[in-house]
Amino acid sequence: MAKDPIRVLVTGAAGQIGYALVPMIARGVMLGADQPVILHMLDIPPAAESLNGVKMELVDAAFPLLKGVVATTDVVEACTGVNIAVMVGGFPRKEGMERKDVMSKNVSIYKAQASALEKHAAANCKVLVVANPANTNALILKEFAPSIPEKNISCLTRLDHNRALGQISERLNVQVCDVKNVIIWGNHSSTQYPDVNHATVKAPGGDTPVRQLVADDDWLNGEFITTVQQRGAAIIKARKLSSALSAASAACDHIRDWVLGTPEGTFVSMGVYSDGSYNVPPGLIYSFPVTCRDGKWSIVQGLSIDEFSRKKLDATAEELSEEKALAYSCLS
Numbered sequence: 001m002a003k004d005p006i007r008v009l010v011t012g013a014a015g016q017i018g019y020a021l022v023p024m025i026a027r028g029v030m031l032g033a034d035q036p037v038i039l040h041m042l043d044i045p046p047a048a049e050s051l052n053g054v055k056m057e058l059v060d061a062a063f064p065l066l067k068g069v070v071a072t073t074d075v076v077e078a079c080t081g082v083n084i085a086v087m088v089g090g091f092p093r094k095e096g097m098e099r100k101d102v103m104s105k106n107v108s109i110y111k112a113q114a115s116a117l118e119k120h121a122a123a124n125c126k127v128l129v130v131a132n133p134a135n136t137n138a139l140i141l142k143e144f145a146p147s148i149p150e151k152n153i154s155c156l157t158r159l160d161h162n163r164a165l166g167q168i169s170e171r172l173n174v175q176v177c178d179v180k181n182v183i184i185w186g187n188h189s190s191t192q193y194p195d196v197n198h199a200t201v202k203a204p205g206g207d208t209p210v211r212q213l214v215a216d217d218d219w220l221n222g223e224f225i226t227t228v229q230q231r232g233a234a235i236i237k238a239r240k241l242s243s244a245l246s247a248a249s250a251a252c253d254h255i256r257d258w259v260l261g262t263p264e265g266t267f268v269s270m271g272v273y274s275d276g277s278y279n280v281p282p283g284l285i286y287s288f289p290v291t292c293r294d295g296k297w298s299i300v301q302g303l304s305i306d307e308f309s310r311k312k313l314d315a316t317a318e319e320l321s322e323e324k325a326l327a328y329s330c331l332s
């Protein structure tokens with residue numbers, strides 16, 4: 001029997017990530033090739049005409065899974081009945097700007113949209129915040145939507161996770177699909193910690209540790225980390241625009257694994273509300289290694305953390321605590 005459609009909200013849908021993301025959702029990349037969807041697209045009034053153009057293109061693409069499109073500048077209409085909310089809308093970082101510069105512009109948007117989601121989304125709506133500062137926007141959304149379960153609010157660090165897989169695959173000249181279990185800890189910012197200590201590569205004789213195969217700790221503890229941390233800035237420098245196709249693809253990966261589950265023995269990185277695991281302060285949205293099953297994520301427990309890693313986990317937590325304080329000062 002055909003499945004009922006799932007309503008997916010994309011905010012900032014007239015923007016560049018939105019333009020890459022909505023066709024992926026309509027093609028089944030996010031929720032599966034047998035899952036019909038109804039797209040809800042929100043943008044602000046100055047972008048209304050462009051948003052309508054995106055809607056026209058969705059019609060023209062004749063996606064079999066796409067059962068309806070709501071394109072609106074009304075946040076209530078956009079949020080009504082949605083099962084999944086991908087929050088991309090906001091002000092992007094431009095060349096030379098740090099994430100902190102975009103903080104005040106974005107946290108007030110997330111405070112307002114929290115209330116709309118809380119009042120009008122479907123019960124058990126899963127929320128993914130993409131817009132920067134992603135962790136702190138998600139935290140503000142959580143704080144101002146107290147009736148949405150904290151387990152349902154997350155932020156995107158899957159792009160960083162995928163970038164780390166990509167760097168290892170290039171370095172070792174192996175297929176990216178054979179590399180797994182890298183971890184992004186902390187903030188989606190240049191303090192994030194891309195950790196390969198539990199990562200492996202599939203080989204005929206069994207999974208082999210990345211550290212053993214690379215056999216160059218200086219590279220893994222130095223250039224590899226900074227390349228992943230700075231990849232967003234490198235794309236902005238090259239394109240004069242921030243990452244869009246890779247961000248859209250990572251948003252699909254994030255929701256797909258959350259809803260449909262992670263493969264056995266594989267973990268992925270998600271920004272989620274800290275419960276104090278790995279001595280990360282509770283009260284922050286922090287990227288952890290997680291596995292997903294039955295629509296729920298769980299933080300992978302019991303991984304060893306060496307002294308080098310501990311310092312990096314703490315440094316990015318420190319930055320998130322500072323961002324949280326700054327966000328609240330912007331809102332007051």
Ligand SMILES: NC(=O)C1=CN([C@@H]2O[C@H](COP(=O)(O)OP(=O)(O)OC[C@H]3O[C@@H](n4cnc5c(N)ncnc54)[C@H](O)[C@@H]3O)[C@@H](O)[C@H]2O)C=CC1
Pocket residue numbers: 011012013014015016017018042043044047088089090091092093109129130131132133134156157159160188242243244247
């Ligand atoms: N977490 C991650 O891995 C990544 C996050 N980002 C972030 O994603 C966000 C979107 O990036 P782009 O699509 O490149 O930006 P963009 O500027 O092309 O699109 C943003 C869209 O949001 C809309 N918008 C602004 N305020 C809004 C509001 N209150 N409600 C609804 N829509 C609103 C704008 O009109 C625009 O159409 C930025 O904050 C960017 O920094 C970008 C790449 C990766």
Ligand SMILES: O=C([O-])CC(=O)C(=O)O
Pocket residue numbers: 092093132159231232233235242243
């Ligand atoms: O760096 C930026 O502003 C865009 C972004 O989040 C990324 O590409 O990771």
